[in-house]
Amino acid sequence: xxxxxxxKYVLLITAGVAICLxxxxxxxxxxxxxxxxxxxxxxxxxxxxxxxxxxxxxxxYPIYSIIRLPRVPLPPEKEDSAEYDRYLAYVAKRLSKNPxxxxxxxxxxxxxxxxxxxxxVLNDRADEIINNTAKSVCISTAISQYGRxxxxxxLVAQIRMVxxxxxxxxxxxxxxxxxxxxxxxxxxSLIAGGVEESNIESQIEVxxxxxxxxxxxxxxxISGVSAFFVKSLLxxxxxxxxxxxxxxxxxxxxxxxxxxxxxxxxxxxxxxxSVMVGGLVLSTSKKIAASIAKKFVKTGVDSVASGxxxxxxxxVSGAGKVGDAVVSGVETTGDIVASGTxxxxxxxxxxxxxxxxxxxxxxxxxxxxxxxx
Numbered sequence: 001x002x003x004x005x006x007x008k009y010v011l012l013i014t015a016g017v018a019i020c021l022x023x024x025x026x027x028x029x030x031x032x033x034x035x036x037x038x039x040x041x042x043x044x045x046x047x048x049x050x051x052x053x054x055x056x057x058x059x060x061y062p063i064y065s066i067i068r069l070p071r072v073p074l075p076p077e078k079e080d081s082a083e084y085d086r087y088l089a090y091v092a093k094r095l096s097k098n099p100x101x102x103x104x105x106x107x108x109x110x111x112x113x114x115x116x117x118x119x120x121v122l123n124d125r126a127d128e129i130i131n132n133t134a135k136s137v138c139i140s141t142a143i144s145q146y147g148r149x150x151x152x153x154x155l156v157a158q159i160r161m162v163x164x165x166x167x168x169x170x171x172x173x174x175x176x177x178x179x180x181x182x183x184x185x186x187x188x189s190l191i192a193g194g195v196e197e198s199n200i201e202s203q204i205e206v207x208x209x210x211x212x213x214x215x216x217x218x219x220x221x222i223s224g225v226s227a228f229f230v231k232s233l234l235x236x237x238x239x240x241x242x243x244x245x246x247x248x249x250x251x252x253x254x255x256x257x258x259x260x261x262x263x264x265x266x267x268x269x270x271x272x273x274s275v276m277v278g279g280l281v282l283s284t285s286k287k288i289a290a291s292i293a294k295k296f297v298k299t300g301v302d303s304v305a306s307g308x309x310x311x312x313x314x315x316v317s318g319a320g321k322v323g324d325a326v327v328s329g330v331e332t333t334g335d336i337v338a339s340g341t342x343x344x345x346x347x348x349x350x351x352x353x354x355x356x357x358x359x360x361x362x363x364x365x366x367x368x369x370x371x372x373x
Contacts, residue, residue, distance in 0.1 A: 130247030133161040134240040142236025162250045169254040188262045244273040
């Protein structure tokens with residue numbers, strides 16, 4: 001069977017990933033053990049004991065407990081079989097104890113009627129979880145724009161959503177139920193879609209533009225902001241659509257009474273998610289727009305503050321340079337004046353000495369001539 005082959009591949013990939021992670025953890029522990037042992041041998045032995053305790057508590061005992069859980073029946077292939085009647089009785093008994101149906105007052109005298117009435121209530125609860133998760137994914141991925149990190153966040157959100165949907169239909173889902181559910185959801189999501197699914201991005205883009213209209217593009221001065229907003233909303237809407245489709249697939253498997261075809265489930269989920277994504281765009285566009293507006297305002301304020309700070313530093317630096325130039329000019333002028341004064345004093349002093357000598361010589365000549373007469 002096609003499904004059995006892919007289940008084997010999934011199990012092989014899971015086993016390979018588990019082995020790789022085990023090797024990485026073991027190598028890290030060996031390094032920690034060697035570092036502790038180099039400090040003191042007893043510290044190394046203590047680290048080894050702690051490692052085995054952690055390994056037993058976190059991995060060995062949970063796996064052992066899961067394996068010992070009783071296996072629950074899975075949906076049969078056909079309705080006209082004894083397995084189908086036994087499965088209806090099992091589902092009716094489990095739903096009668098579901099706390100989600102405590103206020104519904106459903107009669108399980110007829111198993112099939114009681115099950116259908118229960119699924120109507122539980123489907124609404126599951127749709128609420130799916131819509132809330134899709135809104136959260138749409139808003140977070142539209143605002144963050146972090147690429148690979150967004151993909152990881154979407155994956156974690158979808159895994160958590162599938163678990164919550166499973167808990168709606170079964171308060172304590174067993175391990176084989178969860179394995180079957182996650183495997184079916186993954187396999188159904190990976191099936192190659194038709195032509196209508198190949199250009200889902202363009203279809204959602206048309207839906208986004210139709211929902212927003214062309215009002216933003218006509219306002220002068222915000223064309224760049226509107227383009228960024230449309231791109232962000234488109235990214236969030238695509239991730240929200242994929243989350244809606246995954247949730248619908250999980251809900252369909254949880255409420256199935258017989259084994260269903262994966263391709264038909266995928267087509268059904270695609271159609272229903274295409275209808276729901278319009279409301280998702282309208283309900284999240286206001287929050288996304290407000291968040292993007294805050295981001296642009298913060299960016300603008302930071303830019304203005306940075307420009308003011310740079311201008312202030314330039315003015316202070318220029319004023320300092322002018323002050324230094326003035327001080328340097330004053331000092332230079334003072335030095336020139338002092339030097340000129342000293343030179344003038346020397347010239348005057350030399351002139352005075354020369355005058356004194358000249359007067360003395362003239363006096364000697366005059367008085368000397370009088371004495372001779």
